[in-house]
Amino acid sequence: MKKYIVYIVILIVGVTLGWLLFGGSSEGGNHNHASETAEGNKMWTCSMHPQIMQPEPGDCPICGMDLIPAEAGAEGLAANQFKLTKNALALANVQTTVIGNAMSIDNTIILSGKIAENEKSNAVQVSYFAGRIERLNVNFTGEKINKGQLLATIYSPELVKAQQELLTAASLKENQPELYKAVRNKLKLWKLSENQINQIEKTGVVKENFPVYATVTGTVSEKLVEQGDYVSQGQALLKLANLSTVWANFDVYENQISNFKVGQNISITTNAYPNEVFNAKVSFIDPVMNPETRTITMRAVLNNNKGKFKPAMFVTGKVQATEKHSEQQLSIPATSVLWTGKRSVVYVKPEADKPVFEMREVILGGRVGENYQVEKGLNPGEEIVTNGVFTIDASAQLQGKKSMMNHTKEIIESFSTPKAFKEQLQKAYEDYIKLKDALVKTDANKAKESAAELNKSIELIDMKLLTNEAAHKQWMQLIPVLKEGSADMAKTIDVDVQRKFFKTVSDHFIKAVQSFGINEVTYKQYCPMADSDKGAYWLSKEKQVLNPYFGDMMLKCGEVKETINNN
Structure with a gap:
């Protein structure tokens, strides 16, 4: 009995101590309360549309997919913003700087260029008579050829006949000296030397295979x-480049042209010889601008007797600007720029005290020293990433945000379009909408019929109405794909195949509407899950999203990306 009393006393003491140590403390209660609060503040987002943030689980209002818990700390960020941890920033050695107006102290302009062959020294080795190449002594491109070197041996029936004529004329030269002289001159025109002609005449032997010697x-x-080829008189056998001098061609931006003149000194460096500086002078400035790159070519001639410069080698030129600009211009470090095709992007830190970043597209001017001039896209006082830019871009890509790799925004030039052309494009647009509606309903037969109508409408658009050269060029780039894509859709009743062609047709039709306009407002819509999660666009008359790539499967998956109103 006493044993049970002892056990009971021990139990009561343990419970009392537990209550004193833990039960009366508010820490546990606060912990539970905090958990409940954190759970109550949890946000839910869509894996395909991260801009969607809701305080409770449910379906995505765009695509209908189940919402998932949002990453902690993601609240309050814009659609294109993303956040990195302090550890990630430290490991990537990310550095930022606040930009302002600045100019290069020494007013030096840095240009990028390439080595090219000196066209003045180039030559073509030709065959001066017709025949078959019996032996070709040149084995490979890049081989050095000296003047007078045997290049090939050619069998020429015409030359055989001419040698026979020489022997005949030689026997009659006393009676017909003019004939004899004419035959010799004929052989000289075929680049036979006096010694060769005399040797034929002296020996009386006709050569069947005749040598071809290098003239340069x-x-x-x-x-x-190649050996065994038949060549005609005057046909080119080899192209020869004299690389004792080469050209260094540099691209000069439109706003830099006034800083250069012929005879100006230029210092040139290469990656192959980083410790050497080659001094030259500007020998030529192209009077015609490249309309696509908006640059002109500036040239310097380099001595290449030692063979250091190879055609296509990249070079860098430094030139002292002839004009000092009193007006300061915004500039950024070259290390902060990422290049994506024709576009340039940087990463901006919107708030100084938060590790949040977003991509920004910028338009750059010329390079001055280690900086690029900024024409558009940034403002003084903004903070940008100057080191670790690739790591930042990779993080954006992993988080599904806009990055250099997935940034495909394209600026479409719009034109003043003749009324008749716009009306014809409007008719094609109406047929396009019928095709889109048929795919929304997954009606392959109706889609086939509408695609045929669209093809006819496109065929009837008169491109001669576009008198603007740039507009005409734009339409000529679009029309082949529009015609071929709509024709291919009209050949099948496989709706999956039709939808693949529809994506291509839509991309080009959207460009057509953006460039030339139609007589009403239209909505450019986008589904990120179409085309095997690559995403696809289409046009619609209404803001309401009705997905032509999935139909009833995901009818409302998508969003309005742009309202096009250039009627």
């Missing part, structure tokens, strides 16, 4: 024939 010294830049 140079390096073989291209072999145009």
Whole structure:
């Protein structure tokens, strides 16, 4: 009995101590309360549309997919913003700087260029008589050729006949000296030397295979024939480049042209010889601008007797600007720029005290020293990433945000379009909408019929109405794909195949509407899950999203990306 009393006393003491140590403390209660609060503040988002943030689980209002818990700390961020942890920033050695107006102290302009062959020294080795190449002594491109070197041996029936004529004329030269002289001159025109002609005449032996000797010294830049080929008189055998001098061609931006003149000193460096500086002078400035790159070519001639410069080698030129600009211009470090095709992007830190970043597209001017001039896209006082830019971009891509790799925004030029052309494009747009509606309903037969109507409408659009050269060029780029894509859709009743063609047709039709306009407002819509999660666009008359790529499967998956109103 006493034993049970002892056990009971021990139990009561343990419970009392537990209550004193834990039960009366508010820490546990606060912990539970905090958990409940955190759970109550949890946000829910869509894996395909991260801009969607809701305080409770449910379906995505865009695509209908189940919402998932949002990453902690993601609240309050814009659609294109993303956040990195302090550890990630430290590991990537991310550095930022606040930008302001600045100019290069020494007013030096840095240009990028390439080594090219000196066209003045280039030559073509030709065959001066017709025949078959019996032996070709040039083995490969890049081989050095010296003047007078045997290049090939050619069998020429015409030359055989001419030698026979020489022997005949030689026997009659006392009676017919003019004939004899004419035959010798004929052989000289075929580049036979006096010694060769005298040797034929002296021996009385007709040569069947005749040698071809190099008329210039140079390096073989291209072999145009092979052994056994038949060549005609005057046909090119080899292209030869004399690389004793080469050109250094540099691209000069439109706003830099006034800083250069012929005879100006330029310092040139290469990656191959980083510790050497080659001094030259500007020898030529192209009077015609490249309309696509908006640059002109500036040239310097380099001595290349030692063979250091190779055609296509990248070079950098430094030139002292002839004009000092009193007006300061916004500039950013070259290390902060990422290049994506024709576009340039940087990463901006919107708030100084938060590790939040977003991508920004910028338009750059010329390079001055280690900086690029900024024409558009940034403002003084903004903070940008200057080191670790690739790591930041990779993080954006992993989090599904806009990055260099997935940023495909394209600026479409719009034109003043003749009324008749716009009306014809409007008719094609109406047929396009019928095709889109048929795919929304997954009606392959109706889609086939509508695609045929669209094809006819596109065929009837008169491109001669576009008198603007740029507009005409834009339409000529779009029309082949529109015609071919709509024709291919009209050949099948497989709705999956139709939808694949519809994506291509839509991309080009959207460009057409953006460039030339129609007589009403239209909505450019986008589904990120179409085309195997690559995403696809289409046009619609209404804001309401009705997905032509999935139909009833995911009818409302998508969003309005742009309202096009250029009627």
